[in-house]
Amino acid sequence: MSIPLSAGATLHPLAVPARADAADAGEFRELARVRNLVYRELTGRDEQDLSPAELLPRLRSREEQTTLVWTARLADEMIGRVVVDLPHEAGSRVAIATIELRPLAWGRGIGRAILPHVEEAARAHGRRVIQNWTEQPTADGARLESPTGHGSVPNDHVARFLTRSGFSLEQVYRISLLDLDDVARARSAELLAEAEAASSGYRVVRWTLPTPAEHLDGYAWLKSRMSTDAPSADLDADEEAWDAARVRRMEQRQAEAGHTLQVTAAQHIVTGELAAFTELGTGTSGSTTTIQHDTLVLREHRGHRLGLRVKCAALQSWTAVAPTSQRVITYNAEENRPMLAINEAIGFTARAYEGAWKKELT
Incomplete structure (x- = not known):
C-alpha cells in the first residue's frame, strides 16, 4: 500500500525477500542500485557500494533487532529509501532511522513528509529517541560544531533538514x-x-x-x-x-x-x-x-x-x-x-x- 507524500512522491513498505536473486525481488534489487547511487552522489566515493546479495543480510530483521524498510518513489522512479532499525536490547528507547533521497528529489518537501511516518513507526514500537548518522560532503562555508567540542559538519542542506526537523547534532565522526x-x-x-x-x-x-x-x-x-x-x-x-x-x-x-x-x-x-x-x-x-x-x-x-x-x-x-x-x-x-x-x-x-x-x- 503506497503512502502519499508531497510533490507527487509516495512511500512504499518493502517486504525484504528471502533471496536477492528471487523472481519477486526486483524491487529490492532496484533499492540496492538506488542506495549505491545515493551514496555516490552524496560522497563522490564508491566504498559504500553493496550488491543486492551483500545488502540483504543488513536489512533482514533478526534476533537482535527489527528492521523496517520503505522505498520512496517520484512518479514511477525510485528516488530513495527509508530504513528504521529497532534494537532489541533490554529497555532500549532508540530507533535508528535513515532517510536517503537522491539529490534530484531534494527541496520538494519529500523528506519532511517522510519523517512523521518514521516517528509513528518509532512510537508504535515504544521508542522515544530517533538517532541518525549521515555523512556530509566536504564544503566551504558555515559549519555546525559538535557539542563535544571535537569536530564539525557543514551547515548544508542535510544539516538544515535535520535541525529544522528537531534533530540536534550530538557527535562528529571522522572518515579516514x-x-x-x-x-x-x-x-x-x-x-x-x-x-x-x-x-x-x-x-x-x-x-x-x-x-x-x-x-x-x-x-x-x-x-x-x-x-x-x-x-x-x-x-x-x-x-x-x-x-x-x-x-x-x-x-x-x-x-x-x-x-x-x-x-x-x-x-x-x-x-x-x-x-x-x-x-x-x-x-x-x-x-x-x-x-x-x-x-x-x-x-x-x-x-x-x-x-x-x-x-x-x-x-x-x-x-x-x-x-x-x-x-x-x-x-x-x-x-x-x-x-x-x-x-x-x-x-x-x-x-x-x-x-x-x-x-x-x-
Missing part, C-alpha cells in the same frame, strides 16, 4: 582513508615493532571468521564492550549483550553476504584474556576498499599501546588476505583522540565527516 602502498606497509611494520616493545605481556592472535571456539567468549565480550567503552557523547547508547550465539549469527550474515572478516586481537599472556581487537573486512571482490570495523582496547588494559599493536599487526597480515585491496577506510569519533592519533601515525588522512544526530520524541 589509508592507501595500502609500500610506504604504509613499511610505516606499520616500524610502528608494530615499537608497540610490541611496549606490550611484552601480550601476544597477538588472529583469525578469519568463523571464530575459533577458544576465542568465542572473549570475542563476544569485546563486542559487548564496544557499546559501552567507545565514546558516544550524549547519544542513547544501548548496552549490547553479546554471547557466543550472537557471534555465530553475525558470522552467518557475513558469510551470506560473501564478505571476509579478519579479527586481530591482543591476548594477555598471564590470564589468557582478550584485551584488544580490530576487524578488517572486504566484500565479495577482494579488490574493494577494506573496511576497518570495530577497534577497542579494554579500559583495564590501556596504556600498553595495544591499539597500535593490533592495528599494525592487522595491516601487516592483510596483504595475504586481500592482496588487491588498495585502500582502508575507517570511522572514528572526533573526541577519540587516542585512536585518531594511532590512525594518523599509521598514515590515515581525513576525507570526510559524519554527524550523529538525535531527536527526542514528545
Whole structure:
C-alpha cells in the first residue's frame, strides 16, 4: 500500500525477500542500485557500494533487532529509501532511522513528509529517541560544531533538514582513508615493532571468521564492550549483550553476504584474556576498499599501546588476505583522540565527516 507524500512522491513498505536473486525481488534489487547511487552522489566515493546479495543480510530483521524498510518513489522512479532499525536490547528507547533521497528529489518537501511516518513507526514500537548518522560532503562555508567540542559538519542542506526537523547534532565522526602502498606497509611494520616493545605481556592472535571456539567468549565480550567503552557523547547508547550465539549469527550474515572478516586481537599472556581487537573486512571482490570495523582496547588494559599493536599487526597480515585491496577506510569519533592519533601515525588522512544526530520524541 503506497503512502502519499508531497510533490507527487509516495512511500512504499518493502517486504525484504528471502533471496536477492528471487523472481519477486526486483524491487529490492532496484533499492540496492538506488542506495549505491545515493551514496555516490552524496560522497563522490564508491566504498559504500553493496550488491543486492551483500545488502540483504543488513536489512533482514533478526534476533537482535527489527528492521523496517520503505522505498520512496517520484512518479514511477525510485528516488530513495527509508530504513528504521529497532534494537532489541533490554529497555532500549532508540530507533535508528535513515532517510536517503537522491539529490534530484531534494527541496520538494519529500523528506519532511517522510519523517512523521518514521516517528509513528518509532512510537508504535515504544521508542522515544530517533538517532541518525549521515555523512556530509566536504564544503566551504558555515559549519555546525559538535557539542563535544571535537569536530564539525557543514551547515548544508542535510544539516538544515535535520535541525529544522528537531534533530540536534550530538557527535562528529571522522572518515579516514589509508592507501595500502609500500610506504604504509613499511610505516606499520616500524610502528608494530615499537608497540610490541611496549606490550611484552601480550601476544597477538588472529583469525578469519568463523571464530575459533577458544576465542568465542572473549570475542563476544569485546563486542559487548564496544557499546559501552567507545565514546558516544550524549547519544542513547544501548548496552549490547553479546554471547557466543550472537557471534555465530553475525558470522552467518557475513558469510551470506560473501564478505571476509579478519579479527586481530591482543591476548594477555598471564590470564589468557582478550584485551584488544580490530576487524578488517572486504566484500565479495577482494579488490574493494577494506573496511576497518570495530577497534577497542579494554579500559583495564590501556596504556600498553595495544591499539597500535593490533592495528599494525592487522595491516601487516592483510596483504595475504586481500592482496588487491588498495585502500582502508575507517570511522572514528572526533573526541577519540587516542585512536585518531594511532590512525594518523599509521598514515590515515581525513576525507570526510559524519554527524550523529538525535531527536527526542514528545
